[in-house]
Amino acid sequence: MNLLLIGSGGREHALAWALSASPLLDKLYCAPGNAGIADVAECVRLDPADHAAVIGFCREHNIELVVIGPEAPLVAGLGDALGVAGIRYFGPTKAAAQLEGSKGFTKDLCREANIPTAAYGRFSDAASAKTYLAAQSVPIVVKADGLAAGKGVIIATTREEAEAAIDACFSGAFGAAGSEVVIEEFLDGEEASFFALCDGETALPLVSAQDHKRVGEGDTGPNTGGMGAYSPAPVMTPEITDRVMREIIVPTVETMAKRGTPFKGVLFAGLMITASGPKLIEYNVRFGDPETQVLMMRLKSDLLAALLATADGVLKDFDLRWSEDAALTVVMAANGYPGTPTKGTEIKGLEAAKLIPDVEIFHAGTRRDGDRLLADGGRVLNVTGRGRTVAEARDAAYAAIAKIDWPGGFYRSDIGWRALQRRG
Incomplete structure (x- = not known):
């Protein structure tokens, strides 16, 4: 086909x-x-x-x-x-995609379906948002309601930062995405990414992953679209995975169907694993980036068959097979990211990097200029390794990166640190 x-x-x-x-x-x-x-x-x-x-x-x-x-x-x-x-x-x-298109839509659905999530308020003007803020404790999270390319979420550690974030949203810093604002309780715990194929009735879980949103080493600095990811995520134990399906994914699928807007596609739950269990931070309605890169390295089943089963509504008769190996991807980003990235710089050494065993290099923002490969975006390359453990996958990815000659880019050297720290 x-x-x-x-x-x-x-x-x-x-x-x-x-x-x-x-x-x-x-x-x-x-x-x-x-x-x-x-x-x-x-x-x-x-x-x-x-x-x-x-x-x-x-x-x-x-x-x-x-x-x-x-x-x-x-x-x-x-x-x-x-x-x-x-x-x-x-x-x-379009109606079902509001799970990502409007953070307020998703928060209201969580309230309706009793899905565990952070306490919140929705606001369409700065004054009412600040009145609500005055009664809350910090840190607190301010989110532009709409799509903001991963940049419309501000974790404010002071009231002044939170007020500035509210003003930024309503002054157009995030375009139309900031015409409404969601203010959320700050959740403490460990983040994880969870994916499930959904055909409107049935939800089929994928293996777990964890990404690194912050631009700097040790998860510091501004949020990005993601600087790296690995799979599996040790925090997603069988018990936690079962709770996520039972308390978050299945109620979402059932509620969307009951509303007459059944969800078909891949549901991507951004989770916080708290002391009291998993809570939903937000939904995305497509595969994650860079989580997809590590998931595809571990998938043994035919992806096309799985997508067809989802589209045709026959997931109840479908299953997926996964490799026991771990996978880890490191994002190589252009200098200036997540602000204004420098475009047009030349990347060399990819052929040598591809010779490293158990490595795939996925392009995120590149273009060809004759025989030259040029950076053409913020996140430019995803160097992805596979191994029996997260440590082995990491070693493969960084061995390949060592072969890449690109002074115009940078990357984090600590991707996977949480998993390695858990190991001991």
Whole structure:
């Protein structure tokens, strides 16, 4: 079958890499793709915001499944448009995508379904938000309600910081995403990423992962889209995993179905594992980045078959097989990230890095200029290792990084530190 993958980041390269191995696949297209994706798919110039153009491409090229990678096209209703056109797709409808498109929507659903999460308030003006803030303790979390590319969350350690965050949201620092604000209780614990394929009725859990959001060593500095990840996450014990499914994922799927907006696609729960158990921080309605990179390194089943079972609503008869190995990915980012990254710098040494055993290099923000590979984004490469343990996977990834010659970029040298610390 012919397949169209929407997106251009490291997540999409990892998905394309896994999909390209499926015996069900005839032709894989990616729009717009990147320099790495071009090795496993035909990259095409196609604007996901132009629904008519996407539908036209699908008809012209006999596309039987569209896999929508990023959140923005899902929240904008690309899936709905494809569905009306009779084209099968993987991902939620616009209504169901509000689980990521509006943090307030998700908090209200948690209240309705009694899903454990942080106490919160929703506000559409700065004055009422500050009145609520005055009665709360710090630290506290201020979030722009809408999509803000991972940058609309501020953990304020003082009231002054929280007030400044409120002002930033309502003054347009995060665009339309900040037209409404959610203020949340600060949760103390260890974060984890949890994924489940959902077909509207059935939820099938994937293996656990943990990412590193902060830009600096030791999880310091500003939040980013993610500087690295590893799988499995030791904090996600069988007991915790069972509680997450029973207390968070299943009630969400059941409540969305009851509302008449069933969720189909992959549900990505950002969790805080507290002393009292798992609590939901937020939902994403697509595969995580960079978590997808480590999940795909461990997946033994046919990814395309799994996505088809999700889209067709037959997950109850489906199962997934995973490698016992661990995987770890390190993000190499352009200087200036997460602020304004420096683009156009040349990257050398990838061929030597690829020779390191048990390593895959996923491109996140690259482009070709003749024979040269150039940085073309904030997060640029995801160097991913596999091994019997997280430590072995880490060693493989960093051995490959040592071969890469890129003065225009940087990376964290401590990815996986929590897992290694637990080991002893």
